[in-house]
Amino acid sequence: MPSREVRRNLKRAKKPENIVEKKKESHPFLYAFSLAVLVLVVVTFIGLPLASKIGRTGRLVFGKYDGREIAYVPGNYFDKTKENIARSLEQQKNNKVNFEAQLYRVWREAFNQTVLHTAILIETQRSGIWISQDRIDKAIIKYGPYTVNGKFSEKLYNETPNSEKYKTRQYFRDYILEQQYFTDYYGGERPSSKEKKFFVDMTLPQRSFSFITLPFSNYPDKEIAAFAQKHSKLFRKIKLSRIFVNSEKDAKKIWEKLTKENGNFEELAKTYSKDTFATNGGSMGWKYDYEIKDDFVKDSDLEYVLNLKESEISKVVKGKFGWMIFRCDSPLVQPDVKDKDLLKVVKKYVLTYERGKVEDYFLKRAKDFVAYAKKHNFLDACGKYNFVPFLTNYFPINYQLLFSFLPVQSKGNKPSLATANYSKTFFEKAFSLTKKKDISDPILLEDQIVVLKLLNEKTTLKKNDKQLYESYYNYFTQQAVKTDVQNYLTNPKKLVDNFNEVFFKYISPKR
Secondary structure (H helix, E strand, O other), X not given: OOOHHHHHHHHHHOOOOOHHHHHHHHOHHHXXXXXXXXXXXXXXXXXXXXXXXXXXXXXXXXXXEOOEEEEEOOOOHHHHHHHHHHHHHHHHOOOOOOHHHHHHHHHHHXXXXXXXXXXXXXXXXXXXXXXXXXXXXXXXXXXXXXXXXXXXXXXXHHHOOHXXXXXXXXXXXXXXXXXXXXXXXXXXXXXXXXXXXXXXXXOOOEEEEEEEEEEHHHOOHHHHHHHHHHOHHHHOEEEEEXXXXXXXXXXXXXXXXXXXXXXXXXXXXXXXXXXXOHHHOOEEEEEEHHHHHHHEOOXXXXXXXXXXXXXXXXXXXXXXXXXXXXXXXXXXXOXXXXXXXXXXXXXHHHHHHOHHHHHHHHHHHHHHHHHHHHHOOHHHHHHHHOOOOEEEOOEOOOHHHOOOOOOOOEHHHOOOOHHHHHOHHHHHHHOOOOOOOOEOOOEEOOOEEEEEEEEEEEOOOXXXXXXXXXXXXXXXXXXXXXXXXXXXXXXXXXXXXXHHHHHHHHHOOOO
């Protein structure tokens, strides 16, 4: 059976008192924050496995804050925060981020949040904030892991080991303490009416534009082919395996095992190599010249490795970061600059490493377009240069996306103008146009060049919009207070941060 407190609060929970509605009416934004915290608790316990697939073998200490350990333990705050972040990123389905980068991001953010959480708990302890057992019981009954179809299950509660019950109780206690701490800060917030008006006024004027875009992904195939022809050496490829170590002495010992003792390359790589290829027995797979050239100190050493015969083992080669031994698994293949698959590789290389060349190409085209459009008109220029004109929604000067509900956005959000929200130059040029039909100079964004034509401008707000922006101001000030609290609490002088050391030793795949 549940404890006496849990049973008593289960009965109280059935009373028809609408406490949530009262709280919502008295302080809607404080209610929203509190609800967000409780939703976080619910997400933590519902729909996520109690056991993680990563690092569940024991306790890992990533550092200390004010003398208190920042530790990962299965089922604790750190663990559940990590699971929440991982689930959130999974829902975004960003396949462009590699696994190791995503893994680091998840664990690092969980560490940062746990540091703040620890700082808050220390502060609440010093200030004497106390959470009653009844309050914890109520939260567990409503949001804990003992619910079936939205109702508290005594059977599930009784079947849960006492150790898990203790962890759950501690988890809820700490969350409620954190919630209470922020509630005390936000509850006293009284935004200035003049400051609120100033904030809302910043959303005006709002402008809409017609625009054309020159995305770098449209860099012509003939330019790619010309680059491949001129720099063909970069796209030679060879299939290699590698053993990488930190000292020349160790490298020579391994080389002797390979050449004089007929040592197994794969086993020696798994045992001694210090890079990410070690787990695959040193296999690097097919590598292009440009992918490995920066590993070498001397160009002559690169050429030596590229010209190894099949199954041949190299001498010990000095690299920029250590000492290397290579085995040729398949000899060098010269590039075929007419091959479509190779041209895809060349295009990726050009867009990554020859960005200036791409920018210059499209900037020239954009300048020609602007000159023609100013002499004739925007649509005639679109026809001459075969550009499709697009339209934007209305937006204000919104650098760094201060007003998240009014982003720079094309109608239908295609093509994307997301990077414009972080371009000071974009807003300067967009809002320096003085007349309708004025055309901007070319504007360089991260992955494209755009040209704008002013269409319309709004200088007043509808009543509903004004109320919406005023409401957002209340949220904005709360977030600002939260940031201030975070900066105040997380004193870097009190933090011992061993995150990277522990992460790369126990969590990340071997490098």
